[in-house]
Amino acid sequence: MRDDAQGLESLLADFAQRDNLQVSAAPLRDAMQRCLNSGLDQLPLPGGGHTLERWRQLATVAGVDLALLKLYEGHTDALAILDELNAAPFEAPGIWGVWAAEPPDAKVGVSQRHGDKVRLNGRKAWCSGAQQLDYALLTAWANDEAPQLVAVDLKQPGVRFSSETWQAVGMAGTASGDVHFDGAVGICVGNNGDYLTRPGFWQGGAGIAAAWYGAAVALAKTLRAHRHNGRPEPHADAHLGSVDAALCGAAAALRECAEWIDAHPHKDASLPVQRLRAQVEMAVEQVCRHVGRALGATPFCRDPHFARLAADLQVFIRQSHAERDLAHLGQRVATGETEDWSL
Structure with a gap:
């Protein structure tokens, strides 16, 4: 690998x-x-x-x-x-996406079910890369109990894209706009509620933390390369030391969580993954702060890769729900669901 x-x-x-x-x-x-x-x-x-x-x-x-x-x-x-979920809805290869955001004003409904085939109607929001994909897995609703995961071919009639709502500067290229379904045919994948209850849901959430980490490492490498110039810069060295400590801690958390998941592949990974995401998010925020203070405006203005990555990361890391996620973790700690922090 x-x-x-x-x-x-x-x-x-x-x-x-x-x-x-x-x-x-x-x-x-x-x-x-x-x-x-x-x-x-x-x-x-x-x-x-x-x-x-x-x-x-x-x-x-x-x-x-x-x-x-x-x-x-x-x-x-x-x-x-x-x-x-042991599904293979389409034979032709293509680029897939997963759209599971559920804002209250943008839900897709399921109707006219015949076997695994259904008709989709409604608007789906936050559809990342919609115009670049061939297929999508999306959550849709036949009732208010649990969402049904549906596979849909995006190249069919009854599927319309709109990007007017996407005004992002960071992550601009993903064009995560809306997709409108008007009688489009979808294929059900698994049963109602399977998307959220399967072990892979939280395992996939941990993969997002690994992506946060990878972007932060790329920014940190620019600072490390800057310090190869040989000139004394004690302040930059202090920033680099802080970056190193943050990244090493996040890397250790990622390795530990991956090991736990591999040892318990069918167990609920929500607690270890919630901890991991909090740890990596804090590390990423520290890296962004120290790299920016050490390097000043130059890479933000003259290095296209660094500038785009720095802008995109500020948007992408907001896949974390910040204090809401921390509050949920804190509630689990307060009720004694976790260990006592012993070494």
Whole structure:
């Protein structure tokens, strides 16, 4: 997998250094297609004994480009979900996404079910990379009890994209707009509620933390390269020391969580993953702060890869729900659900 990571970095080097004004869908889809053509989307499955290798690949892609990572993680997550739920809805290969955001004003309904086939109607929001994908797994509703996971071919009539709501600067290239369904045909995957109750749900959430980590490492490498100039810069060295401590702590947490998941592949991973995401988020925020203070404005203004990654990371890490996630973790600690912090 380390060789795959190096191959990926080489394969996508030109994409990482593209002009920051280039935000059209074509280069992003082309880069994603190169990953698929090279077999670099065939990752070890979560909980299969090589979870850390899976996360290393996600971290590598994140360090190349977070818009690409958003598509890559969604595609590889979809493949893992389909395997976990023993589903193969379409024969033709393509780029997949997973759309499971459920804002109250944008829900897709399921109707006219015949076997596994259903009709989809309604608006789905936060559909990352919608115009670059071939297929999507999305949550839809037949009632208010639990969402049904549905696979849909996006190249059919009854599927319409709109990006007017997407005003992002960071993560601009993903164009995570709305998708409108008007009688489009979908294929049910698993049973109602399977998307949230399967072990892979939290295992996939940990993979997002690995991506946060990979992007932070890429920013940190710019600071480390800066300190290779040989000139005394004690303040920059102090910032680099803080970055190193934060990243080493996050890396240790990732390794520990991956080991736990591989040892308990069918257990509820919500607690270890909630802890992991909190630890990595704190480390990433520390890295961003120290790298920026050490390097000043120069890389933000003159290095296209650094500038785009720094802007994208501020948006991407908000997949964490911040204090809401911490409050939920704190509630579990307060009720005695966790251990007593002994070494």
